[in-house]
Amino acid sequence: MTILEAAHALRKRAVSSAELTETALKSVRELNPKLNAFMTVMEDSARAQAKTADAELSKGADRGLLHGLPIAVKDVFETCGVRTTCGSAIFKDNVPNRDAAVVAKLAAAGAVLVGKTGMHELAYGITSNNPHFGTIRNPRDQDRIPGGSSGGSGAAVAAGMVFMAMGSDTGGSIRIPASFCGTVGLKPTSGRVSRYGVMPLDFSLDHMGPLARSARDAAATLQAIAGFDARDDTSSREPVDNYLPPADCSIRGVRIGLPENFYFDRLDPEVDAAVRRMAANAESLGAHVIPLRVPDIPALNAVGRIILLAEASAVMEKHAGNRNLFGADVMALIDQGRLLAATDYINAQRLRRMMQRDFAQLWRRVDCLFTPTTPMAAPRIGETTVQLGDQTEDVRLAATRLVRGINVLGFPALSMPCGVDRRGLPLSLQIIGRPFDETLVLRVAAALEDAGSAE
Amino acid sequence: MKNWKKIAEGSDISIPEPDLDRISPALDALEAAFRPLTKEIPHDMEPAVAFYVFPEAAE
Numbered sequence: 001m002t003i004l005e006a007a008h009a010l011r012k013r014a015v016s017s018a019e020l021t022e023t024a025l026k027s028v029r030e031l032n033p034k035l036n037a038f039m040t041v042m043e044d045s046a047r048a049q050a051k052t053a054d055a056e057l058s059k060g061a062d063r064g065l066l067h068g069l070p071i072a073v074k075d076v077f078e079t080c081g082v083r084t085t086c087g088s089a090i091f092k093d094n095v096p097n098r099d100a101a102v103v104a105k106l107a108a109a110g111a112v113l114v115g116k117t118g119m120h121e122l123a124y125g126i127t128s129n130n131p132h133f134g135t136i137r138n139p140r141d142q143d144r145i146p147g148g149s150s151g152g153s154g155a156a157v158a159a160g161m162v163f164m165a166m167g168s169d170t171g172g173s174i175r176i177p178a179s180f181c182g183t184v185g186l187k188p189t190s191g192r193v194s195r196y197g198v199m200p201l202d203f204s205l206d207h208m209g210p211l212a213r214s215a216r217d218a219a220a221t222l223q224a225i226a227g228f229d230a231r232d233d234t235s236s237r238e239p240v241d242n243y244l245p246p247a248d249c250s251i252r253g254v255r256i257g258l259p260e261n262f263y264f265d266r267l268d269p270e271v272d273a274a275v276r277r278m279a280a281n282a283e284s285l286g287a288h289v290i291p292l293r294v295p296d297i298p299a300l301n302a303v304g305r306i307i308l309l310a311e312a313s314a315v316m317e318k319h320a321g322n323r324n325l326f327g328a329d330v331m332a333l334i335d336q337g338r339l340l341a342a343t344d345y346i347n348a349q350r351l352r353r354m355m356q357r358d359f360a361q362l363w364r365r366v367d368c369l370f371t372p373t374t375p376m377a378a379p380r381i382g383e384t385t386v387q388l389g390d391q392t393e394d395v396r397l398a399a400t401r402l403v404r405g406i407n408v409l410g411f412p413a414l415s416m417p418c419g420v421d422r423r424g425l426p427l428s429l430q431i432i433g434r435p436f437d438e439t440l441v442l443r444v445a446a447a448l449e450d451a452g453s454a455e
Numbered sequence: 456m457k458n459w460k461k462i463a464e465g466s467d468i469s470i471p472e473p474d475l476d477r478i479s480p481a482l483d484a485l486e487a488a489f490r491p492l493t494k495e496i497p498h499d500m501e502p503a504v505a506f507y508v509f510p511e512a513a514e
Binding site for chain 2: 204298299301302303305306309321323331332335336338339344346347348349350351352353355356
């Protein structure tokens with residue numbers, strides 16, 4: 001059942017928020033011992049919120065599509081009075097005295113917060129194999145990683161525990177778990193969703209967005225959380241659009257760019273075929289697929305890595321001397337950032353501006369880009385390398401290769417399922433849009449879902 | 456390539472030697488990808504940083 005279907009059922013009185021919430025809590029009780037998707041379960045407050053939602057809806061006080069629906073947020077979002085660990089031993093006893101802006105907006109929309117989802121330590125990695133809080137497992141194959149860093153959110157949505165779970169994305173951390181778990185994941189434009197009250201990994205690359213069961217569910221969530229927030233210095237005053245694609249949405253005439261360089265290099269052949277099939281499906285729905293060359297993505301990724309290493313190490317510098325507080329993989333990244341020169345960080349930010357200018361030219365020719373989200377399906381837990389073509393590649397670098405650069409540019413990007421491979425593992429399409437055009441990205445994804453392309 | 460051990464020592468950054476050995480190849484690879492890009496930056500190109508007006512100042 002999707003958010004739209006549940007919202008319809010609630011208003012027909014076919015089901016209550018209390019019933020949906022009990023179903024979610026039961027599912028968490030049954031599945032979480034295996035998947036470890038949830039860090040904290042908030043049974044009592046969830047039941048109270050559900051009771052309030054039912055009372056409000058019965059009086060005709062309707063807060064919108066999320067009203068009364070069980071959801072979760074990654075443990076990077078501050079929750080007043082509820083432990084927020086960021087998946088780190090440093091913050092294992094951290095209990096904030098405020099709600100993140102996103103948490104407050106979801107509450108105002110009437111959503112029922114079932115709990116906090118697990119994550120890769122400090123949101124700094126893609127496996128969600130957390131040395132402090134345990135390994136999170138992929139519901140599609142429990143021997144495999146769910147991706148990360150929002151791995152608990154991906155697992156919770158894919159397992160059907162909640163309708164939607166919020167994630168954060170600094171170098172792909174919403175889209176990678178969406179890809180590996182087979183959900184939709186939306187990284188909005190920089191500034192579209194407030195970062196206030198979210199524990200930072202990187203000041204200039206962090207983005208907040210939903211993992212959900214469908215494009216329309218992601219749209220319904222974005223509608224609730226988008227908008228200007230004076231407490232976030234990167235927050236945009238760009239007007240909030242109506243994001244929800246209509247039931248019979250059309251993509252006739254939409255110009256879809258299909259990169260001829262970089263994005264289709266070194267892929268699992270099944271990923272390549274699945275994404276090209278999606279482009280063909282879009283064409284059959286009336287879109288124009290335009291082959292084109294994109295600017296230098298490896299350079300963009302190098303710039304993104306310099307910025308991330310430097311900023312994340314700056315955030316963690318005061319803890320860096322206490323090495324036993326960090327997992328080995330995260331400590332290695334923090335050490336790398338501490339050795340970079342200040343001039344390299346500044347020059348990476350100068351190159352970032354150059355690249356933003358170069359990439360902006362793309363939007364004269366196309367309305368969005370189709371690329372794979374990840375070059376492969378979910379790796380096994382503990383795998384550190386992956387074989388792609390004739391090359392062996394580090395799993396983290398492979399998983400972030402096609403998504404990291406978009407955080408540097410700030411464009412919106414959505415990952416959606418596009419079938420399964422020979423082992424039954426999800427494959428995924430990434431749709432990249434022009435700044436603040438989440439509406440088109442979501443419409444294209446919804447049209448493909450309506451046509452059955454995501455199955 | 457840069458000598459990361461000397462950079463760590465010179466900056467008084469305490470990183471155990473085995474850990475430095477482990478991260479050096481990654482830093483070398485990043486250095487090789489990044490260094491040539493810096494030569495393309497126009498002299499007057501400014502960094503992509505956000506201009507922040509504190510809410511108090513805007514009132």
